[in-house]
Amino acid sequence: MNAPRRAARRRAPHPAAAPARIVLTALTAALGFSATALAAVSLRMARTVVTPAGRVPDVQLLALDAAAQTVTLGRTDDTVLPGRYGLFTTGTLDYLRLGSVVKDDDGSVTRKLLTHVPADAQLAPAAAFSGWYYDKPDDLQLPFRTALIGTPVGPCPAWEFPAAVDSDVWVIQIHGRGTTRSETLRAVPVFHDLGITSLVVSYRNDGEAPRSRTGTYALGATEWRDVDAAIGYARRQGARRILLMGWSMGGAIALQTEFSSPHRDVIAGLVLESPVADWRTVLRYQGGLMRLPAPVLGFAEQILDSDWGAVLTGSGSAIPLDRLDAVARAAELRHPVLLLHSDDDGFVPSDASHALAAARPDLVQMETFAVARHTKLWNYDEERWTRAIQDWVRAHGLTTVA
Missing domain, CATH: 2.40.10 (Thrombin, subunit H)
Structure with missing residues (x-):
């Protein structure tokens, strides 16, 4: 005799199951939304870094x-x-x-x-x-002429301030991000008094020089080629020893020129004012000021440093953050460097400058300021700033003026 079949019974759901599923679904949606929002912030930060912008009232x-x-x-x-x-x-x-x-x-x-x-x-x-103070070359009341320097993106305008004495020493002035060559005019009288010709240059996408195909910054990774063209111009005019002076991002460009230029044989040294020696240090500092969480900063760096990110930012190619890290590449330096940086910079922290000086004490001399803000060292203490450059130039035998 067959045993009676037990009736199938469906287990009743636990009373707390439905609310739990709702909470889990909501949490998943919230996490997805948060991740999307964080990614959007990262993308916005990356785009801001590579996109040239006009002067913003502050x-x-x-x-x-x-x-x-x-x-x-x-x-x-x-x-x-x-x-x-x-x-x-x-x-x-x-x-x-x-x-x-x-x-x-x-x-x-x-x-x-x-x-x-x-x-x-x-x-x-x-x-x-x-910090400009001088905003046009006539303000200096020094003889100058305009020049056009042939570069891979086209003719880049420049100002040439000839030395008052015969000299084969030139300095190429390289301005920073979001500014133009007028930023560097403060330094011209200092070098003029040292008997050095100043070439004040522009570079791709700075608003004065031609636009590149994408119209974006490469943070020094491509801009150095325009400075390299300026070195070629100076050589054709008789320069045999050339200094590079870079301000802020111009410092990053000067360092990339030092690392990569085929004209390295005529580079005599670098003077770097409030320079970007490592972009990751700057990005993390700026992210901290904006109170952005670490994942946002990390993802922004990934966007900048990847081919897929280049599509999103419109930069055309990845920004090689490793290659732009001068501290990591300190062993490649071949010429003396004078660093001028304030520990109270407020925009580009001096940490990477200190690290570069520590990595190559044989070549790098650092003048550390306090209180002065970003690229405003001349403004804050003109006498000390001028003396630091004069003493360094003379110590390396780059002037014929007593």
Whole structure:
């Protein structure tokens, strides 16, 4: 006799199962959304790094006193600094030279104007504080001529300031990211007094030189070829010993030229002002200022350093961050280097500069400043900055002027 078949019974769901599934689904969706959001932030950061941008207002012009020839600005870490500076404005005038601080309080700084402003001047409140001081070559009151330097992307404009004495020593001035060659004019009188010809150059995608195919920065990985062309130009004009002076990203370009140029036999040394010696150090510092989580920074670096990321950023090719790390490549340096950097830079941290100096004490001399901000060492302490360059140039036998 067959045993009676047991009726199949379906186990009832646990009362907590449904809410748990809802929570798990919501959590999965939230994590997916967060990952997407973080990836979007990483992509935006990567695009910002390689995309040339115009000057961005960073200070408020609060008051203009034409009678006293003073201007009052919102207080920032930069506007309160001693020294001479510049201010980009819009209105009656587009650029003002600024002198010493007259007075300051918790919210504002009043500085003496070194550019005459008429009584009826109208200036917009949005302005940009600058270390340029000189904004055009005529301001230096030194003889100069314009030149066009043939480069892989086309003719790049340059200013040539001949030495007052016969000399085969030239210096090529290389400006930083988001600026133009006027940034480097502060250094021209220093080298002129040393009997050195200055060639102030532009490079691809800086707003003055021709645009590359993609119109993006390669952070020094391709821009060095334009500087290499400038070395060729200088050689044809009689230069036999050539210094490279790079400012900020211009420092990265100068270092890549040192590593890669076929003209290395005529490079006599490098002077680097607030330089980018390693882009990862800069990216992580900037990410910290923006309070971005580590995964965002890491993914931004992957985007920059990959071919698939180049498609997303429009850069055309990967940014070789390893190749741009001058600290890791310190053994490849062949010429003396003078580093000028402030520990209070505020934009490009001095860590990589210190590391480079520690890696090659036989070639690298570092002058460390404090308080001064990014590429504003001349402005903050012109006497010390000038003396550091003069002493270094003389120590390496690169001047014929006593």
